[in-house]
Amino acid sequence: RSRNPRVIYNHMVDMVEQDVSRITKYRGAVTCTAPSEDNEDRITAEVGADLVEAYWDKSDIDAMMAKHRRRVRIFGEDYIFVGWNRNAGPHSPEWVAAAFEQAGIKKDPAKLSKAEIRQVFRDEIKEVPRIPVLDDAGNPVKGDDGKALFIDRPMRRGEIDHRLLLSWDVLLQRKTTYEEVEHGSWNEKVKVDTLKAMHPKKSAKITTDNNGLAFDVESLEERDLPGDEVFVRHFYHKSTDMLDQGRYVKFTRTAILVNRPNDVIGWDDRAILPWIRTVDIDSPGVLNGDSTVTHGRGPQAVYNNLVSLRVRNRFLFSHPKW
Secondary structure (H helix, E strand, O other): OOOOOOOOOOOOOHHHHHHHHOOOOOOOOOOOOOOOOOOOHHHHHHHHHHHHHHHHHHHHHHHHHHHHHHHHHHHHHEEEEEEEEOOOOOOOOHHHHHHHHHHOOOOHHOOOOOHHHHHHHHHHOOOOEEEEEOOOOOOEEEEOOEEEEEEOOOOOEEEEEEHHHHHHHHHEOOOOOHHOOOOOOOOEEEHHHHHHHHOOHHHHHHHOOOOOOEEEEOEEEEEOOOOEEEEEEEEEEEEOOOOOEEEEEEEEEOOOOEEEEOOEHHHHHHHHOEEEEEEOOOOOOOHHHHHHHHHHHHHHHHHHHHHHHHHHHHHHHHOOOO
């Protein structure tokens, strides 16, 4: 083996990273177009474009798009889930006012800046207060156990949530083109205790997946699912002639956690699939995308053979007996 060295140089890394760098440098732009020449519409469009750019800077969209493009180039396709996280974003003004009142602070938060509100929480309130839940008459609301209910964590306005989904975690309706797909789903692994806290009314039905298997990307094989985790699947159906409101179902193997109309609305008040799909090579008549890395294996092997021959010939030529 020492006289016939096998040289391997992986050009695929450069091919993938060059494409990632190109997409990151020349990223897509969003333009908000005014529906008319009215001054108010034009100002609204400009403000909308500024909001999009501000949110992209806040969420570091360039780093996420680099990861997304790298996965597209390697796996053939990738998905970005676009949802709403009600536990993200700034504090709700109503909650801030209730927290001030609960802590006995006489200041009006509506007249304070964000920096001044943060200083009040840091210097005077310090810990998040427990705010009682009151009905319209001002009486405390009680739970099923007869005890009063409290809000023990900050209430937030909510914010858009972007999440990368691996292609093998997304299952689509089998069609010849993506435009014909009417429904799809994606799964995630969640701690059992966390899922029970998110859906307390269904906690008795939530159990672990016995003999559950999860694909491990690092070892490229299936491994047993940890005993404290469970697979949760999110099923989305878009608006069709037979199901105008669409459907969203969140479920495990043992429980249906959410079952309601799909509230992700697109054009013409029709429900849509809440993810963005990017394909590397779109083969006609094939739903899933193809990867450039797959087609580069042949030229890569030929290149490695030529380099190995060259290294071997130089090794022989430099030997003393030659």
